[in-house]
Amino acid sequence: MNSENVVKHLRALWRTDRIIAEIRMRHMLVGLGMRAFAALIAAFGLLMLELSAYFALVQVWSAISAAAILGVVNFVIAAVLFVIGGRPPAGRELELATEIHGSSVEALQIEARALQSQFTGMVHHPLNSALPVVLVPLITMIIKSLKKSRAHASEAKAAAEPQ
Structure with missing residues (x-):
């Protein structure tokens, strides 16, 4: 397990979490604005329908039908805006950010599994983790002492032969 990899993945x-949140927030704000505008137009449509009911009681059919048609058109516009505002975000940015997010989570899980296996191995077999740390310097010392003893033996042999 490498701490640099963990930091990089984090x-x-x-x-990517921040990018996903920003994209969703933008989409939510646009959708909220569209829905608010649709609600405003629906309120105007309701007002027109009420106005048309008033004209129905008071005047002739021409003013009534004009107000009723305007009210229905306002409701249709509000419905279209409401549907457009409620669409899910469809963008390559969100797909890319979601993909990178998934790969980061996957990499972190791999690093966590590696750490867990190292820890488990160290707990179950403590000599396995300590052995390389102790063994390498020990082997180095043994090799140096063997070289020194050979050098001393060859010096002693060379000193003994001329006599």
Whole structure:
């Protein structure tokens, strides 16, 4: 397990979460604005329908039909805006951010599994983790002492032969 990899994956995860949140927030704000505008137009449509009911009682059919037609048109416009505002976000940015988010989570899970296996191995077999740390310097010392003893033996042999 490499701590740099963990930090790199956590940064990627944090950035993609932030990007996803920004995209969803933008979409939600646009949708909310469209719905608010649709609600305003629906209120005007209701007002026109009420006005048309009033004209129906008071005047002739021509004013009534004009107000009723305007009210229906306002409701149709409000319905179209409401449907447009309620669409799910469809963008390559969101797909890319979601993909990177998934790969970051996957990489973090792999790093966590590696850490868990290292920890489990160290707990179950503590000599396996300590052995390389102790064994390499020990082997180095043994090799140096063997070289020194050979050098001393060859010096002693060379000193003994001329006599």
